[in-house]
Amino acid sequence: MxxxxxxxxxxxxxxxxxxxxxxxxxHGFEATSMRMITQRAEVNLAAVNYHFGSKDALFQGVFxxxxxxxxxxxxxxxxxLEAEAGPNAPSVDAIMHAFVDAALDIAHDPKRGxxxxxxxxSRTFVESHPALRESLPRHYEELxxxxxxATAKALPHIDSNELQWRLxxxxxxxxxxxxxxxxxxxxxxxxxxxxxxxxxIATYLVPFVVAGLIAPATAKGA
Amino acid sequence: MxxxxxxxxxxxxxxxxxxxxxxxxxHGFEATSMRMITQRAEVNLAAVNYHFGSKDALFQGVFxxxxxxxxxxxxxxxxxLEAEAGPNAPSVDAIMHAFVDAALDIAHDPKRGxxxxxxxxSRTFVESHPALRESLPRHYEELxxxxxxATAKALPHIDSNELQWRLxxxxxxxxxxxxxxxxxxxxxxxxxxxxxxxxxIATYLVPFVVAGLIAPATAKGA
DNA sequence: GTATGTTTCAAACAACCGTTTGATCGAATG
DNA sequence: CATTCGATCAAACGGTTGTTTGAAACATAC
Numbered sequence: 392m393x394x395x396x397x398x399x400x401x402x403x404x405x406x407x408x409x410x411x412x413x414x415x416x417x418h419g420f421e422a423t424s425m426r427m428i429t430q431r432a433e434v435n436l437a438a439v440n441y442h443f444g445s446k447d448a449l450f451q452g453v454f455x456x457x458x459x460x461x462x463x464x465x466x467x468x469x470x471x472l473e474a475e476a477g478p479n480a481p482s483v484d485a486i487m488h489a490f491v492d493a494a495l496d497i498a499h500d501p502k503r504g505x506x507x508x509x510x511x512x513s514r515t516f517v518e519s520h521p522a523l524r525e526s527l528p529r530h531y532e533e534l535x536x537x538x539x540x541a542t543a544k545a546l547p548h549i550d551s552n553e554l555q556w557r558l559x560x561x562x563x564x565x566x567x568x569x570x571x572x573x574x575x576x577x578x579x580x581x582x583x584x585x586x587x588x589x590x591x592i593a594t595y596l597v598p599f600v601v602a603g604l605i606a607p608a609t610a611k612g613a
Numbered sequence: 614m615x616x617x618x619x620x621x622x623x624x625x626x627x628x629x630x631x632x633x634x635x636x637x638x639x640h641g642f643e644a645t646s647m648r649m650i651t652q653r654a655e656v657n658l659a660a661v662n663y664h665f666g667s668k669d670a671l672f673q674g675v676f677x678x679x680x681x682x683x684x685x686x687x688x689x690x691x692x693x694l695e696a697e698a699g700p701n702a703p704s705v706d707a708i709m710h711a712f713v714d715a716a717l718d719i720a721h722d723p724k725r726g727x728x729x730x731x732x733x734x735s736r737t738f739v740e741s742h743p744a745l746r747e748s749l750p751r752h753y754e755e756l757x758x759x760x761x762x763a764t765a766k767a768l769p770h771i772d773s774n775e776l777q778w779r780l781x782x783x784x785x786x787x788x789x790x791x792x793x794x795x796x797x798x799x800x801x802x803x804x805x806x807x808x809x810x811x812x813x814i815a816t817y818l819v820p821f822v823v824a825g826l827i828a829p830a831t832a833k834g835a
Numbered sequence: 836g837t838a839t840g841t842t843t844c845a846a847a848c849a850a851c852c853g854t855t856t857g858a859t860c861g862a863a864t865g
Numbered sequence: 866c867a868t869t870c871g872a873t874c875a876a877a878c879g880g881t882t883g884t885t886t887g888a889a890a891c892a893t894a895c
Contacts, residue, residue, distance in 0.1 A: 403872080424853085518740060596782060604821075609817060646882065656843085
């Protein structure tokens with residue numbers, strides 16, 4: 392068959408990954424059934440187990456396909472930043488931009504998952520599913536260590552305990568924002584803010600978390 | 614039988630609510646089965662449907678029991694704050710403390726749900742389950758309107774669009790922190806920070822979100 | 836004591852879950 | 866052409882899901 396006309400007929404495994412990616416971010420892992428996935432991918436029900444082994448393994452497969460490009464990009468951005476800064480520490484603003492820009496790049500590139508994967512990744516971080524509690528950290532260890540270390544260098548007056556809390560808060564805000572969870576929408580019926588465009592979100596997001604990170608150290612003897 | 618000795622034998626419906634509260638926060642709504650709930654509550658399987666009608670309705674029941682005291686307390690705290698400030702606007706720091714203190718009060722009072730309900734509430738906000746997407750906003754409308762309005766008065770130089778984003782980020786950080794989702798634990802194998810005591814969290818949390826809220830307005834023509 | 840209305844109970848319901856099976860297809864290899 | 870091997874398929878697997886049923890147990894009122 393002419394590989395020119397029918398080459399678009401994508402791989403079965405890829406079709407499954409694409410379908411699962413969308414459904415997981417829409418309904419969550421537990422609420423997404425095998426039958427929903429295979430139906431959307433237009434493949435046989437048994438195809439998931441044949442190609443991936445199990446539903447849990449498929450979940451991991453969805454991530455391993457996308458995760459490496461993202462972490463590599465985020466680390467590259469930080470590398471470049473530190474190279475430019477030379478002996479000085481890059482500013483917290485620049486560090487946070489390096490991270491968020493990596494996510495934005497992915498979000499605008501459908502071939503690397505696009506906004507759907509960014510939302511799925513964020514949602515998964517927040518919900519923390521057991522099937523990924525072991526595999527995800529391995530992918531991220533270097534990334535987080537590098538960013539935590541860079542932030543610590545930029546903020547030497549914040550003790551490491553408080554800084555770790557602040558980074559935790561900052562990433563909470565970042566991941567929730569990218570996950571499309573406009574928390575206000577949960578209780579305000581008609582929110583002014585409803586855009587899901589990550590680039591727009593980042594405009595307001597970065598200054599917010601930077602301000603929180605660089606705030607004066609909390610008094611110890613409270 | 615003597616109501617003195619056996620009065621502690623609590624209501625069946627209450628036993629179900631208590632059991633469901635714990636299980637929902639531990640495993641999430643979807644992953645918690647009726648049989649898990651009734652087994653923990655030591656009641657018959659049919660009791661849930663008899664007393665609440667359905668699993669979804671039980672989910673709502675878990676919230677309506679606890680939500681009113683929490684929102685009332687949070688609004689009371691804000692009332693008191695504004696009364697003290699007179700014509701002046703309370704500081705953002707005081708406003709955020711009013712909200713967080715309400716959550717802390719609940720967290721330390723087992724009779725109003727304790728830390729378990731605070732975590733469940735936070736988790737539910739983040740995950741946003743369909744069964745509550747309609748009922749929760751009604752409970753919270755006044756609360757959020759009041760706090761948003763107070764914050765707007767304290768920060769007149771921030772336009773309402775940006776302020777709504779910032780509030781969204783701030784509540785993301787707050788709810789995630791109380792939900793016990795130490796995001797860093799997801800990728801750092803041995804986090805320095807691992808405490809779940811809400812009062813300890815709040816020590817670092819409030820300064821962080823306040824700094825983010827009161828940061829200079831983002832330049833518009835970027 | 837009898838009748839009334841509420842609560843509890845074991846059992847079963849249909850529907851769905853993730854997974855497995857064994858047959859069948861299709862293309863590449865000898 | 867025959868064989869082999871990976872991919873696809875309909876069908877069924879055992880198990881769990883939320884919910885319903887009808888009888889039994891209970892308390893309350895007449």
